[in-house]
Amino acid sequence: MTKSNEYTDSSRATVNRRSFLKGSGAVAAATALHSPAVEAEPQAAANVVSGATTITLNVNGGDHKVTVEPRTTLLEALRSQLELTGAKPVSSDGSSGASTVLVDGKPVMASTTLAMAVTGKNIETVESLGGEDTDAVPRAFVKHDAQQCGFCTPGFVVAVRALLNKNPDATESQIRQGLNGNICRCGTYNNIIKAALDVVKGGV
Amino acid sequence: MVLQDNDQTKEPMGPYQWPARKDTDVIGKDHDRLDGLVKSTGAAKYTYDVNLKNQLIAVALGCPHSHVRIKSVDSTAAEKVDGVVHVEVLEQGKEGKEVRWAGELLVVVAAESEGAAREGVANIKIEYEMLDVFTADDDLEAAQRAKRTTKGGNRIETEQEPGDDDDEDEFYEKEFVRLFKDAEIVHEGEYGIDAITHCCLEPHGATAVWEGDKLVVYLSTQNVSGTDDQFAGALGVTANDVEVRCDYIGGGFGSKFAPDYWGIAAARIAKKTGRPVRLMLDRDQELRIGGSRPSGYVKVKVGADKTGKLSVWDSHHWGTGGSGRGAVSIGVVPYVMVPPNRRSIATNINTNNAPVRAWRAPNHPQGCALSQTVIDDVAGKLGKDSYDVFMANLANCTNGKAEVYADQMKVAARLMDWKAKWHPHGKGAVKGSVVEGLGMGLHTWGGAAHPSTCTLKIHPDGSVESFLGSQDLGSGTRTVCAQVLAETLGLKVTDVTVNLGSSKYPISGPSGGSTTVGGVSQSHRRSAQDGLQKLFVLVAAKLGAKASDLIAAGGRIQTTDGNKSLSWKQACGLLGVTPLETTRSHERGKDGALSSSGVAGVQMAHVSVDKDTGVIRVNKFVAVQDQGLVINPKTCKSQISGAVIMGIAASIYEQRVNDPRTGLFLNSGSFDRDGYGLARLGDVGDIVVELYEPESERSRGVIGNGEPPAISPKTAISNAVANALGVRVPVVPMTPKRVLDALAKAAGKA
Ligand code: FES
Numbered sequence: 001m002t003k004s005n006e007y008t009d010s011s012r013a014t015v016n017r018r019s020f021l022k023g024s025g026a027v028a029a030a031t032a033l034h035s036p037a038v039e040a041e042p043q044a045a046a047n048v049v050s051g052a053t054t055i056t057l058n059v060n061g062g063d064h065k066v067t068v069e070p071r072t073t074l075l076e077a078l079r080s081q082l083e084l085t086g087a088k089p090v091s092s093d094g095s096s097g098a099s100t101v102l103v104d105g106k107p108v109m110a111s112t113t114l115a116m117a118v119t120g121k122n123i124e125t126v127e128s129l130g131g132e133d134t135d136a137v138p139r140a141f142v143k144h145d146a147q148q149c150g151f152c153t154p155g156f157v158v159a160v161r162a163l164l165n166k167n168p169d170a171t172e173s174q175i176r177q178g179l180n181g182n183i184c185r186c187g188t189y190n191n192i193i194k195a196a197l198d199v200v201k202g203g204v
Numbered sequence: 205m206v207l208q209d210n211d212q213t214k215e216p217m218g219p220y221q222w223p224a225r226k227d228t229d230v231i232g233k234d235h236d237r238l239d240g241l242v243k244s245t246g247a248a249k250y251t252y253d254v255n256l257k258n259q260l261i262a263v264a265l266g267c268p269h270s271h272v273r274i275k276s277v278d279s280t281a282a283e284k285v286d287g288v289v290h291v292e293v294l295e296q297g298k299e300g301k302e303v304r305w306a307g308e309l310l311v312v313v314a315a316e317s318e319g320a321a322r323e324g325v326a327n328i329k330i331e332y333e334m335l336d337v338f339t340a341d342d343d344l345e346a347a348q349r350a351k352r353t354t355k356g357g358n359r360i361e362t363e364q365e366p367g368d369d370d371d372e373d374e375f376y377e378k379e380f381v382r383l384f385k386d387a388e389i390v391h392e393g394e395y396g397i398d399a400i401t402h403c404c405l406e407p408h409g410a411t412a413v414w415e416g417d418k419l420v421v422y423l424s425t426q427n428v429s430g431t432d433d434q435f436a437g438a439l440g441v442t443a444n445d446v447e448v449r450c451d452y453i454g455g456g457f458g459s460k461f462a463p464d465y466w467g468i469a470a471a472r473i474a475k476k477t478g479r480p481v482r483l484m485l486d487r488d489q490e491l492r493i494g495g496s497r498p499s500g501y502v503k504v505k506v507g508a509d510k511t512g513k514l515s516v517w518d519s520h521h522w523g524t525g526g527s528g529r530g531a532v533s534i535g536v537v538p539y540v541m542v543p544p545n546r547r548s549i550a551t552n553i554n555t556n557n558a559p560v561r562a563w564r565a566p567n568h569p570q571g572c573a574l575s576q577t578v579i580d581d582v583a584g585k586l587g588k589d590s591y592d593v594f595m596a597n598l599a600n601c602t603n604g605k606a607e608v609y610a611d612q613m614k615v616a617a618r619l620m621d622w623k624a625k626w627h628p629h630g631k632g633a634v635k636g637s638v639v640e641g642l643g644m645g646l647h648t649w650g651g652a653a654h655p656s657t658c659t660l661k662i663h664p665d666g667s668v669e670s671f672l673g674s675q676d677l678g679s680g681t682r683t684v685c686a687q688v689l690a691e692t693l694g695l696k697v698t699d700v701t702v703n704l705g706s707s708k709y710p711i712s713g714p715s716g717g718s719t720t721v722g723g724v725s726q727s728h729r730r731s732a733q734d735g736l737q738k739l740f741v742l743v744a745a746k747l748g749a750k751a752s753d754l755i756a757a758g759g760r761i762q763t764t765d766g767n768k769s770l771s772w773k774q775a776c777g778l779l780g781v782t783p784l785e786t787t788r789s790h791e792r793g794k795d796g797a798l799s800s801s802g803v804a805g806v807q808m809a810h811v812s813v814d815k816d817t818g819v820i821r822v823n824k825f826v827a828v829q830d831q832g833l834v835i836n837p838k839t840c841k842s843q844i845s846g847a848v849i850m851g852i853a854a855s856i857y858e859q860r861v862n863d864p865r866t867g868l869f870l871n872s873g874s875f876d877r878d879g880y881g882l883a884r885l886g887d888v889g890d891i892v893v894e895l896y897e898p899e900s901e902r903s904r905g906v907i908g909n910g911e912p913p914a915i916s917p918k919t920a921i922s923n924a925v926a927n928a929l930g931v932r933v934p935v936v937p938m939t940p941k942r943v944l945d946a947l948a949k950a951a952g953k954a
Binding site for chain 1: 247248253255403405406453846849879884886890
């Protein structure tokens with residue numbers, strides 16, 4: 001009955017965080033293994049800047065000025081300066097998927113994306129799916145009760161939206177395989193699958 | 205806001221009861237959760253989302269070692285970091301203090317931005333004196349050698365009692381020898397369940413702001429009504445000057461009942477700096493100190509008859525509740541089905557992990573896993589169907605629910621197609637390297653309604669709102685309250701507003717122990733029933749009818765024959781200019797017909813195991829659960845399904861891994877595959893939830909549902925794996941390595 005060290009050779013532990021962050025090879029491997037809805041966003045090497053700078057971010061169709069430092073993440077800028085708090089800080093390495101947003105239509109983790117790296121790109125947050133003309137994905141989440149505490153929900157909603165943008169006819173098994181970049185502690189997975197399938201079928 | 209009770213009729217009227225099943229319009233029907241859309245569009249504001257003008261962001265330095273004494277602290281460099289506004293050395297971070305677990309917060313840095321705060325933390329210099337570390341909670345002998353054990357209690361019950369002249373110890377020794385000799389089959393084994401954490405996705409934390417001498421705290425809490433006093437006591441102010449708010453909480457699971465010292469620190473720093481302060485734990489700290497569940501390991505010997513029914517149980521279990529806390533209670537080992545002769549001994553192991561917090565159904569999941577895996581191994585040994593052996597052991601039920609379990613087992617077996625899928629342990633078909641198996645577990649929980657007070661306002665314009673100092677953990681509290689009001693007042697759920705999440709609202713209990721739905725449905729039903737009676741008096745006068753002849757239904761108040769009526773709005777117009785306010789309370793233990801306690805549930809799992817890789821997949825899971833009267837089947841089922849998914853994680857992936865040398869919690873910082881292992885969407889098979897609500901159960905009233913379905917999953921899945929392999933993987937989570945080790949051991953290779 002010993003558990004010492006077995007963790008490191010568990011077959012789940014195939015990609016470690018350092019190798020994940022190290023290079024695109026590891027990223028590709030991670031994608032193949034976990035099939036997250038999210039693809040790695042290459043972090044453009046910004047010109048060397050230090051201290052606070054004001055930049056413009058295009059978020060949800062509008063230009064917004066934010067004051068950032070080189071280390072400021074997109075997540076921090078969205079949440080603390082633009083009051084867009086839908087994307088959540090759950091893990092700083094993006095492994096929970098809670099900070100998923102779309103950048104030029106592709107899902108990225110706002111927690112591992114620097115604000116300066118996404119100037120000039122179209123950033124869409126979960127808030128863009130709400131409002132008057134609420135998107136089918138959040139509506140399906142309500143219909144199928146795909147949220148409990150709801151803290152993971154915005155990340156999942158964006159991940160489902162991204163998956164269905166890419167593959168509007170996704171099958172159940174594609175949905176089961178395509179949403180593994182996000183974590184839900186309350187256990188809403190089965191209802192998320194139902195919600196996503198319902199959007200595919202045009203039921204909401 | 206403090207609501208004035210202008211209740212004209214202060215005395216409760218009653219009698220309070222639920223409408224019969226056939227007479228309900230809203231209760232017992234599926235309803236979308238009222239806060240679903242704000243959650244799924246990111247509009248819901250959690251504690252972590254509160255951005256106040258001028259707000260400072262605080263980040264804490266967690267102790268990087270498992271057991272140390274602080275030799276010195278130097279924060280001068282941190283104070284000089286650009287953007288750092290305040291550095292606070294916490295009590296336990298002061299010179300000379302002993303710190304007994306890693307992650308404990310020592311120093312807090314408040315700054316203009318998170319980046320600056322983190323840079324400040326990186327610049328704090330602490331010298332530590334390293335002390336002895338012990339975290340091997342599964343190793344009883346090592347713990348004894350390290351002098352880390354204390355007695356955890358013992359319980360002995362036998363059918364034969366010692367005589368007056370007998371030496372008790374001697375008598376029991378002999379008696380147990382005799383009992384095992386007389387048993388038709390004897391089984392011995394070792395089993396275990398590792399410690400896991402609560403791992404709330406919204407970490408613990410608070411944003412505190414002073415408005416003059418008044419403190420407002422946005423707290424991620426399961427205890428809105430109970431934390432204002434705790435803040436006041438710690439800060440030396442009076443409780444009426446404190447308001448705790450929590451509109452949305454990103455998970456609690458039993459770990460968020462108190463302000464915690466970091467919440468107090470946020471309030472202190474806010475006072476000192478004159479600015480709002482947010483202090484949230486980071487992921488690593490959340491897992492290390494934000495709450496965990498005791499581990500449990502057992503050596504057990506049982507005797508049974510040929511049907512598999514246990515006649516004697518003899519066990520010694522141990523485990524850790526972290527630093528200074530106990531192991532799993534002896535009250536749950538063995539669990540629910542307790543043989544007439546039993547001896548249970550427990551030993552606590554004091555480790556260098558943060559103290560445990562209540563985790564969904566405290567003690568029960570461990571008790572269930574440590575006991576019912578044993579019963580299943582007896583079935584395996586006898587070559588019998590586990591279903592039949594569990595059925596035989598229902599005769600040992602101690603909670604009076606044997607008949608309910610028997611019926612639930614039938615329901616679950618039908619939904620699982622148990623008979624068709626069953627094969628004796630280890631005797632199923634092998635497809636390539638994959639084998640399949642079936643397992644089950646059963647559980648019990650109390651879930652008595654907590655105290656709750658609801659103030660109901662019926663406005664002259666027809667709008668209706670309630671106020672209560674409760675919280676919605678994700679179970680759908682708002683929706684349930686609204687359903688009760690709507691049902692009682694003959695309205696639609698969307699016609700009423702439920703206001704919760706402030707300590708200034710009437711007191712409601714903490715949401716823990718499956719007590720909330722019972723409590724809030726009590727207070728809402730009482731307020732609405734009595735409020736309606738008062739409105740009936742006005743309507744009766746207007747219509748020239750008797751108040752006792754009126755009913756509220758379909759948005760109207762009408763005579764029972766339907767001949768005379770007013771719309772709800774017209775009726776409320778009779779109030780003139782003053783809203784009708786009714787405040788009613790439920791006191792714990794005074795359930796009446798509306799709520800009760802004591803539930804039963806049966807769960808079954810069907811799994812596939814790859815013998816070559818050790819990988820387990822849950823193909824199908826069936827959960828049959830009693831919770832008395834169900835108010836919202838939709839959210840109730842979600843909660844059960846969620847509990848099962850948590851259980852799948854704890855069965856296969858989830859564990860706290862402590863480094864054997866440094867004691868550090870190695871996998872606390874990430875959810876990556878070498879981080880903290882939780883189930884992901886693709887890891888979860890079909891989950892079938894059946895709400896068990898025959899009239900015999902429905903008539904008992906409302907009973908909470910948060911804990912019970914979280915109890916059996918590990919047991920059912922472990923038993924299913926044992927059935928598939930014909931070999932027990934003794935400790936959960938059943939990681940691939942543990943599966944392969946168990947197979948190798950059985951093959952005589954280990
Ligand atoms: S709904 Fe709570 S974490 Fe997903």
